Amino acid sequence: MDRRANVFIACSPCARAGVSTTARLLTDYLCFTNAEPLGFDTDPLEPCYAPYFPDRVHVLDATDIKGQIALFDGLLANQDRAKIVDVWHRSYLRFFETVQDIGFIDEAHRQGIEPILLYHADASRNSLEGVLALRKFWPDMAIMLVHNEGARPLEPDEAEIFQRYPVQGKFVIPSLPIPVARSLADSSVSLQSFLRSPPQEMSIVVRASLKAWVSSIFAQFQSFELRRRLESSPYL
Template structure:
């Protein structure tokens, strides 16, 4: 059986576009594969479960039971991609737990591949957190996300030493439009007849970039 990917969308900072990326990724995987499981550990922020309640469930890692329950569900090589929207307040605890239980080694043993999508920012908290992650996570499984909605300057050099996923900015009125709970990226692609619109091209471009990540995963495991 091919490896099962577990995408961990994260940042130690709030308001960084993390849930937007988790939405894009979840809808892309659902469109491509017909199924995906998403876990929301960001209920103190605009939550993934509010946008995609049909495929998302909440998870907690504040106690041992919650940690075990989450890991039991994401460490399974069942062929269904998983997406974890990791809230900034749980960032440190999640990766501390992962290291303590040997998550990466156990995932490799079970043919599960964690992919960390780190939403980058130029502040000291973000750079230190990323630098620590790259000491423990293989660079092929760690991707810095350059979100033009958030970054007002060039991506710091530290992040460019590995893989980078760029999310282009949208005009404010379109950003407000896609932030509605009822909005669906795939739904828009299916309903919009004019494929030249800025939003249509933006979604297509991001879906293509996410497909490249998944294709790279398959090539690594072949």
């Protein structure tokens, strides 16, 4: 599958699930691998994704008609570029109601675009019911589970709950020590630039920890891309 035709929808019905972090990481990964993704941040009040990519990510309100036009028309345009949507938890229900009402998934497929859900999960019943509802409406849509261990840690007896999620695979965003996480919160920190040339003024300990963290996540994205390409190959 051509990565340029993908629309990645990072979402969760729950707050503080790490959705914006994943949108940021995926955008940096695609830029690091010489792609030119476009992003959409659907939190018009306190956007957490857009500040990291002011020239690449559009902020809009997915609950009003103007924002919906900008979002869904934008996802179908510029098919030579991957798209990433950060779905604010407060607009989650309205977002997917609109997806269903306008037939976005079918239209995307007709235009050769593959929507891929990055569903951020936790141990709550609300999280499981949310993904089951999405699978019921769109049984053939690609859904990847994302577990942000720092945002939504699991108790030992909760680890098996993700086996009940009807998904094609799983991304794990490991937790970070607090000093490293603080450095990551700076909107001037570009992860793609960090990997190419780590800032010398940053603590050597923080640099090493952040590099290992980013590299492990980028490796997961790369494996996902390779697997999708193999699945779509006519020669296998």
